[in-house]
Amino acid sequence: MELSVTDLACQRGGALVLQNLNFVIPSGRALILRGRNGAGKTTLLRTLAGLQPPSCGHIKVPPDSIIYSSHSDGVKDMLTVAENLMFWGNVFQKPYANAARQMNLDGLLSRPAHSLSAGQKRRLGLARLCISDRPIWLLDEPTISLDAASVALFEIMLRLHLQNGGMAIIATHVDCGVDDMILDLGPFRPVKQLLPDGFDEAFL
Amino acid sequence: MIAVLTRDLKLAIRSGGGFGLGLAFFLLIAVLTPLAVGAQSDLHARMAPGILWLGALLSCLLSLDRIFALDYEDGSLELLATSPVPMEGLVAMKSLAHWIVTGLPLTLLAPVLGIILALPAEGYFWLVVSLALGTPALSLIGAFGAALTVGLKRGGLLLSLLVLPLYVPTLIFGAEAVRAGTSGQPATTALMFLAAISAGSAALLPFASAYALRINLR
Numbered sequence: 001m002e003l004s005v006t007d008l009a010c011q012r013g014g015a016l017v018l019q020n021l022n023f024v025i026p027s028g029r030a031l032i033l034r035g036r037n038g039a040g041k042t043t044l045l046r047t048l049a050g051l052q053p054p055s056c057g058h059i060k061v062p063p064d065s066i067i068y069s070s071h072s073d074g075v076k077d078m079l080t081v082a083e084n085l086m087f088w089g090n091v092f093q094k095p096y097a098n099a100a101r102q103m104n105l106d107g108l109l110s111r112p113a114h115s116l117s118a119g120q121k122r123r124l125g126l127a128r129l130c131i132s133d134r135p136i137w138l139l140d141e142p143t144i145s146l147d148a149a150s151v152a153l154f155e156i157m158l159r160l161h162l163q164n165g166g167m168a169i170i171a172t173h174v175d176c177g178v179d180d181m182i183l184d185l186g187p188f189r190p191v192k193q194l195l196p197d198g199f200d201e202a203f204l
Numbered sequence: 205m206i207a208v209l210t211r212d213l214k215l216a217i218r219s220g221g222g223f224g225l226g227l228a229f230f231l232l233i234a235v236l237t238p239l240a241v242g243a244q245s246d247l248h249a250r251m252a253p254g255i256l257w258l259g260a261l262l263s264c265l266l267s268l269d270r271i272f273a274l275d276y277e278d279g280s281l282e283l284l285a286t287s288p289v290p291m292e293g294l295v296a297m298k299s300l301a302h303w304i305v306t307g308l309p310l311t312l313l314a315p316v317l318g319i320i321l322a323l324p325a326e327g328y329f330w331l332v333v334s335l336a337l338g339t340p341a342l343s344l345i346g347a348f349g350a351a352l353t354v355g356l357k358r359g360g361l362l363l364s365l366l367v368l369p370l371y372v373p374t375l376i377f378g379a380e381a382v383r384a385g386t387s388g389q390p391a392t393t394a395l396m397f398l399a400a401i402s403a404g405s406a407a408l409l410p411f412a413s414a415y416a417l418r419i420n421l422r
Binding site for chain 2 (some may be wrong): 064069071074079128
């Protein structure tokens with residue numbers, strides 16, 4: 001199993017932000033995306049996740065293999081931690097107990113999610129990756145607002161995932177402990193920023 | 205998909221908000237109308253079908269923007285869009301959840317409010333039946349409007365403008381069914397139209413809404 005991207009171009013807000021991207025990620029490897037703010041890291045991840053279509057090029061991935069984790073965790077404040085986990089467990093039809101243990105959420109299970117700190121919420125968000133049991137993780141700034149101990153937990157979870165043949169694409173500014181392959185998005189920025197077919201995104 | 209339904213129901217019950225607000229609004233309309241038009245119970249009786257249907261429709265409208273906006277804001281809509289739950293199923297379940305927390309209680313509350321509005325005794329059966337058949341269409345059409353406007357800041361006005369014209373046939377046939385039933389005329393034609401609107405909406409609109417959501421998530 002591998003994820004391969006050929007000649008990919010992505011757009012954001014009607015402007016082309018990335019073009020001529022080519023990479024292949026084999027099983028068990030992680031790709032770290034680097035680049036300044038606005039370089040297109042999130043856009044690339046969203047495109048790979050299928051939330052927006054690529055402007056051109058091809059993405060080859062096995063079906064139903066991707067789990068995407070955005071800036072926001074999708075945590076429902078009015079539900080308890082266990083109910084949040086259970087919801088994603090039901091959506092992916094997988095048990096959640098193991099994920100809760102890996103992200104050290106066992107002591108928080110009965111707490112309502114609105115009483116969690118930002119870092120605890122992030123851990124709850126990251127536990128979803130583990131629940132999904134999908135092989136390709138697309139992570140957007142996964143370690144944001146995590147303390148050192150939680151970052152370590154995340155690194156362990158990520159390494160375990162990679163050891164089991166999983167893959168990950170991580171957009172981050174900090175060290176994730178698995179600096180495996182690094183892709184700097186700076187050079188893929190198009191010189192001319194107009195779309196080939198004009199600006200009609202607002203109309204469809 | 206059942207997970208989405210149970211989660212939405214839990215959220216609706218816990219955060220109150222739209223759930224109670226719609227019912228309270230319905231109650232207010234039914235209670236204040238007789239006060240506004242004066243004590244003429246024959247006039248009330250004639251107006252009751254229209255007022256009750258209008259009240260149900262407007263209360264339904266109140267909570268529409270919450271269907272997708274809350275999930276959009278906290279990011280769970282994006283995460284659900286990339287999960288194994290098909291978008292069409294998500295929309296259908298969210299519409300169903302919306303109906304259970306607004307349309308269903310409205311239908312059950314309507315007979316009580318019918319008493320306030322001096323609805324003749326023959327009308328209650330038709331009122332409940334017409335609401336039960338018509339309110340699913342309100343939720344489904346509303347979910348479509350909510351899907352179209354989900355990314356917009358303060359899209360509430362646009363949502364109302366989009367959805368209200370689509371509500372008109374449901375309102376006409378709903379009120380007509382109750383009026384006809386109350387005055388002893390056959391109400392089945394209007395009820396069949398209502399049922400057809402609901403069934404058609406259930407069959408087609410989840411696909412349209414899912415498409416609209418996908419575009420708005422880009």
